[in-house]
Amino acid sequence: MNIYDVSERANVSIATVSRVINGNPNVSEKTRNRVLAVMEELGYTPNVFARSLGLNTMRTIGIMCADSSDPWLAGAIYYLEQELRRNGYDSLLCCSGYLPETKKKYLELLLSKRVDAVILAGSHYVEARQKDNAYLIEASKELPIMLVNGCLDGKQIYSTVCDDRTAVYESVTRLIQSGRTSVLYLYAGSSYSNLQKLAGYHAACAAAGLNIRDDLVRICPKDLDGTEELLCSLASAGLKFDAVFAAEDVMAVGAVKYANKTGIKIPEEMNIIGYNNSILSRCTDPELTTVDNKVESLCTTTVTTLMKVLGGGNVPVKTTISAELIKRGTTDF
Structure with missing residues (x-):
């Protein structure tokens, strides 16, 4: 049994379970008792490797991108890794390609590594057909999913998008x-x-x-x-x-x-x-x-939001950043 099972059985977020484990006072007595009862029922004991957040964590975030040779995605990976490192987190990178089946395969790989969250860099992870997004919605029941310039509704899905x-x-x-x-x-x-x-x-x-x-x-x-x-x-x-x-x-x-x-x-x-x-x-x-x-702003905002999520804070499910037209020599207006 793990923290995700406790979260589901108690019908609370993973962050709430984390707050209970760490003795955070910002949890009602009723909710605290329910979570503790479920932990006892399931025989759940926090992992000895658990650190400050009590999330059975090794402080590692999974990053997925479709193609690391793409200049925009390469920049996104750089800013994400830099900001995660600044916050004391390591990262695991998977380049999934664009096919839905390979995206799902690599997400499952990251889940098996017990990462604390997954960041999806680029809007290609949100498909036009909702059935192709089902694996993301299902994964979000287990851990936070952060979308860099993509938007999808889900239990623990957070989007940072450019307008x-x-x-x-x-x-x-x-x-x-x-x-x-x-x-x-x-x-x-x-x-x-x-x-x-x-x-x-x-x-x-x-x-x-x-x-x-x-x-x-x-x-x-x-x-x-x-x-x-x-x-x-x-x-x-x-x-x-x-x-x-x-x-x-x-x-x-x-x-x-x-x-x-x-x-x-x-x-x-x-x-x-x-x-x-x-x-x-x-x-x-x-x-x-x-x-x-604003790829740098998109990525740093994504990591800032993720840190608040992992810390049990309340954050918006969608943050929008404005773009800017850079005038050079190919236009005459």
Whole structure:
């Protein structure tokens, strides 16, 4: 038997069981007696390795990301590990890929290591189909699940998100107000973040009185050459566009390569905006205007929230951080 069994049987949170174990006075006498009775009934005794929180802990947090070669995710891992270390926690990293079955496999691996919580870096862990999120909801019954830029309802699921919808809405609105009438929108999939960004694009077009054209919204490969080839193909097919908004910097860089290759002047004839403010945004000529979605703030806030959760504090289930448009050479507004 473990603390999760006590929590479930007593119908209280793990944090409440922790407070009872540690003699925290912020627990009602009725709840304390119920938890103690369940502990006695189950024969539960806190592990001799338990430390300050009484959570049978070795002070280790699991981190999952889909792809550590992704610049944004690599940065997220760095900030998460740095902040966890500052708070006295070690971390275990699993790179799960994007398939639901492998995500589930690696989450189960981390659970078997008895980590105190799991941080999921990136919005790809929240699937469009609710049945694909069932394993996360089930795991949250055992330990806190922290989502970095993803949002999902669950018993112990806590989200720190960037307001991607507003960021894209404001950026596309700036493009339209500067005279751009055909903004090509490139995105890479149906993750939580991608859907929020797409909603922002649609809202900006609608607010400006522009028709939402399916031919200007395109799923795009997340690589330079793939993006360049897609734009060449669209132009060859007769599609006219005077601006590109890309949901990832890597696709925006591909758009810059396309413009340079075909002799289109940036920003005079075409404006381009990327997303994430990654190192790639400063590697183009001209340098890329991009949205900074504050990866460092997302990660440090996630860890701060987690420390409060593990300490038995009351925290919001969702924290939202604002993005910032970084103006460089690929726009003329």
